[in-house]
Amino acid sequence: MSDTELLLRKKGLRTTKQRKAILDIIKSRKLPATAEDVFLELKVKDISANISTVYRTLDTMFENRIINKFYIVGDDRAFYELTSVKHRHFLVCIGCKAIIPITGCPLSGYEKTLEAKTNYRIAGHRLNIYGYCPKCALNDKK
Amino acid sequence: MSDTELLLRKKGLRTTKQRKAILDIIKSRKLPATAEDVFLELKVKDISANISTVYRTLDTMFENRIINKFYIVGDDRAFYELTSVKHRHFLVCIGCKAIIPITGCPLSGYEKTLEAKTNYRIAGHRLNIYGYCPKCALNDKK
DNA sequence: TTGGATGCAAAAGTTTTGCACGGTT
DNA sequence: AACCGTGCAAAACTTTTGCATCCAA
Numbered sequence: 001m002s003d004t005e006l007l008l009r010k011k012g013l014r015t016t017k018q019r020k021a022i023l024d025i026i027k028s029r030k031l032p033a034t035a036e037d038v039f040l041e042l043k044v045k046d047i048s049a050n051i052s053t054v055y056r057t058l059d060t061m062f063e064n065r066i067i068n069k070f071y072i073v074g075d076d077r078a079f080y081e082l083t084s085v086k087h088r089h090f091l092v093c094i095g096c097k098a099i100i101p102i103t104g105c106p107l108s109g110y111e112k113t114l115e116a117k118t119n120y121r122i123a124g125h126r127l128n129i130y131g132y133c134p135k136c137a138l139n140d141k142k
Numbered sequence: 143m144s145d146t147e148l149l150l151r152k153k154g155l156r157t158t159k160q161r162k163a164i165l166d167i168i169k170s171r172k173l174p175a176t177a178e179d180v181f182l183e184l185k186v187k188d189i190s191a192n193i194s195t196v197y198r199t200l201d202t203m204f205e206n207r208i209i210n211k212f213y214i215v216g217d218d219r220a221f222y223e224l225t226s227v228k229h230r231h232f233l234v235c236i237g238c239k240a241i242i243p244i245t246g247c248p249l250s251g252y253e254k255t256l257e258a259k260t261n262y263r264i265a266g267h268r269l270n271i272y273g274y275c276p277k278c279a280l281n282d283k284k
Numbered sequence: 285t286t287g288g289a290t291g292c293a294a295a296a297g298t299t300t301t302g303c304a305c306g307g308t309t
Numbered sequence: 310a311a312c313c314g315t316g317c318a319a320a321a322c323t324t325t326t327g328c329a330t331c332c333a334a
């Protein structure tokens with residue numbers, strides 16, 4: 001049984017062709033993907049899956065904490081990535097919208113402080129950093 | 143001339159009834175508002191403004207850096223707030239979706255480090271922290 | 285007066301839903 | 310066999326756009 005199938009079973013989810021394919025795509029991506037990205041890659045791979053199935057599957061996986069879901073400023077669509085990828089953040093270019101991962105999280109330790117201060121049970125955080133990449137910085141003097 | 147009008151003029155924007163009302167609403171809110179929030183409050187105040195005008199106005203203000211625009215996990219709509227509010231972050235309850243502002247930013251200093259490391263010109267960041275508020279933590283043992 | 289802003293209606297884009305059918309367990 | 314997942318089509322929801330009209334400068 002494949003790695004991907006195990007991951008689904010562990011959560012009590014049925015292992016269908018579509019789910020395996022969608023999860024494999026998410027796993028293979030170096031960067032977060034949109035529902036459309038997944039849908040198009042399925043087509044390229046000649047695996048039939050309806051767009052509503054893609055959304056439902058991504059939603060199910062999000063609820064089962066297999067993947068994260070988030071938004072990036074400048075783009076109104078949801079992005080998805082494996083929750084098991086090493087914790088990281090993204091640096092987003094305001095100009096060309098390119099996103100690059102940043103290694104090292106500046107928030108280690110902070111969550112505990114906050115937990116004590118607020119009495120919330122902290123589950124995680126989402127941080128994106130915005131700026132201009134070297135190329136766009138040249139075109140956009142501000 | 144009102145404060146709100148000055149803010150618009152400073153950016154070279156025309157001061158219309160709708161723009162003043164929309165900006166006043168954003169200013170009066172303690173927490174970020176959605177386009178719909180603004181639209182409904184306009185109605186309550188009996189100020190006629192079309193939903194497309196609300197979006198266009200918010201967009202114009204976003205481009206002129208009068209307001210910020212961002213998303214919160216669990217809600218697919220855009221939120222807006224004044225850029226001039228003191229820099230802050232939000233703690234979002236995964237259960238009841240309540241959001242509370244957090245004082246103190248754990249990222250001061252980090253951006254300069256990153257600028258040196260990446261050669262990007264950093265403009266800012268967006269951080270949200272997720273967890274369960276005391277009430278929801280009781281109902282959702284995980 | 286004139287160019288930018290608004291209202292209206294229609295469309296675009298993303299995401300969700302009802303229902304019948306099909307596939308996993 | 311029972312139940313969950315999928316396809317399809319339609320709808321819901323958020324956001325954008327074209328165009329005529331209106332209004333601030």
